[in-house]
Amino acid sequence: MQLAHLWLTDFRGHVASEVEVGPGITVFAGGNAQGKTTVLEAVGWLARMTSFRAAPDSALVRVGCEKAIVRAEIAPANRGPDVRPDLIEAEIAVAGRNRVLLNRKPLPRARDLLGTLRVTVFAPDDLRLVKAGPAERRAELDDLLVALSPRYDAVQADYERVLKHRNAWLRTWSRADDPATLDVWDEQLVRAGAELVRGRLKLLERLAAPLGKAYGDVAGAAADVAGGYEAAWSDGTLDEHRLDDVAPLLAGAVGRSRSADLERRLTLVGPHRDDWRLSIDGLEARRYASQGEQRSLSLAVRLAGHVVISELVGEPPVLLLDDVFSELDETRAANLVSHLPIAQALVTTAGALPPGLPAERVVWVAGGRLEPGVRP
Ligand SMILES: Nc1ncnc2c1ncn2[C@@H]1O[C@H](COP(=O)(O)OP(=O)(O)OP(=O)(O)O)[C@@H](O)[C@H]1O
Numbered sequence: 001m002q003l004a005h006l007w008l009t010d011f012r013g014h015v016a017s018e019v020e021v022g023p024g025i026t027v028f029a030g031g032n033a034q035g036k037t038t039v040l041e042a043v044g045w046l047a048r049m050t051s052f053r054a055a056p057d058s059a060l061v062r063v064g065c066e067k068a069i070v071r072a073e074i075a076p077a078n079r080g081p082d083v084r085p086d087l088i089e090a091e092i093a094v095a096g097r098n099r100v101l102l103n104r105k106p107l108p109r110a111r112d113l114l115g116t117l118r119v120t121v122f123a124p125d126d127l128r129l130v131k132a133g134p135a136e137r138r139a140e141l142d143d144l145l146v147a148l149s150p151r152y153d154a155v156q157a158d159y160e161r162v163l164k165h166r167n168a169w170l171r172t173w174s175r176a177d178d179p180a181t182l183d184v185w186d187e188q189l190v191r192a193g194a195e196l197v198r199g200r201l202k203l204l205e206r207l208a209a210p211l212g213k214a215y216g217d218v219a220g221a222a223a224d225v226a227g228g229y230e231a232a233w234s235d236g237t238l239d240e241h242r243l244d245d246v247a248p249l250l251a252g253a254v255g256r257s258r259s260a261d262l263e264r265r266l267t268l269v270g271p272h273r274d275d276w277r278l279s280i281d282g283l284e285a286r287r288y289a290s291q292g293e294q295r296s297l298s299l300a301v302r303l304a305g306h307v308v309i310s311e312l313v314g315e316p317p318v319l320l321l322d323d324v325f326s327e328l329d330e331t332r333a334a335n336l337v338s339h340l341p342i343a344q345a346l347v348t349t350a351g352a353l354p355p356g357l358p359a360e361r362v363v364w365v366a367g368g369r370l371e372p373g374v375r376p
């Protein structure tokens with residue numbers, strides 16, 4: 001699956017942009033604030049239906065317009081003479097529902113698009129993956145789960161919906177209410193929550209070896225990199241060998257937490273509070289690793305995710321590298337270039353590219369316009 005052609009209409013600063021993207025590495029070059037990241041953001045939106053810059057959909061629509069349109073031709077991996085590319089047309093609305101057409105037919109639900117295109121993103125603030133709180137790492141795992149199997153999008157939505165209702169009930173309950181009302185929410189919370197946790201545990205097992213290897217590749221030195229699942233509601237030893245224990249453990253913990261939940265008016269246990277505990281040589285990376293180690297680790301997490309998706313789905317996601325080389329020292333930039341997985345890649349840069357990056361083509365970006373250039 002490769003991106004073949006992209007059109008942007010009223011997407012941020014792009015009024016009407018079009019670009020043909022072939023296999024290999026395409027570089028989007030230009031000065032600051034010209035609309036380079038925006039191009040990658042649009043491709044990323046088609047894959048995840050959200051911005052990798054964590055911007056709300058309304059910010060993606062050009063100021064003063066009602067909707068943005070992203071169109072893309074996605075060529076299947078087995079390109080034969082009679083295999084036609086898929087045409088995606090996504091309308092992102094400032095207000096109201098988004099609409100998505102696949103091969104000119106509207107999808108029943110816009111989110112049915114998930115799974116059509118997959119991306120692996122490298123961006124300047126990836127460091128947050130290691131440095132920030134657990135939410136960033138949970139989001140990383142959950143994004144990977146959806147890329148591997150789009151049904152996890154529904155599992156996550158279910159869990160969030162139940163959690164929201166349960167918390168709303170807790171916020172407003174009074175002593176006159178029957179706490180047994182919570183039984184219904186608890187049961188649903190455990191069902192969706194356990195499924196999500198089992199998915200995360202299976203994923204962690206898959207990620208373990210590629211993560212260690214990727215860290216060694218990027219840092220240029222081997223280290224013992226580990227990533228265990230940390231859940232306050234479990235006994236601390238949950239892993240993929242204990243998938244059957246997840247639901248009973250979670251149910252027990254949710255039950256035991258009820259009085260505390262009622263008192264705090266909040267759901268205190270569950271996968272919305274769990275963490276993916278990344279460590280280097282036994283020390284928690286978030287607290288102990290150096291800035292350089294943290295950067296290598298965040299790159300390694302993305303590379304490992306890319307490897308796992310490629311293996312399980314059978315073809316590599318499109319790589320989106322937003323301005324990453326400017327953040328890396330020469331050694332790490334060179335290590336990343338030499339270990340970049342074989343895949344289609346879109347790369348942005350405001351300056352020089354690291355030597356040795358085998359770019360196929362350059363597209364100049366200026367004032368929200370795209371100008372294909374010549375091979376560098
Ligand atoms: N919704 C919007 N409507 C109109 N213009 C927008 C919108 N959102 C962002 N912009 C404009 O797009 C420009 C930024 O685009 P983008 O982030 O893609 O730039 P860039 O080329 O990646 O820059 P840098 O090199 O600094 O990262 C800004 O000038 C901003 O004002």
Ligand SMILES: [Mg+2]
Nearest residue numbers: 036037323348
């Ligand atoms: Mg940018």
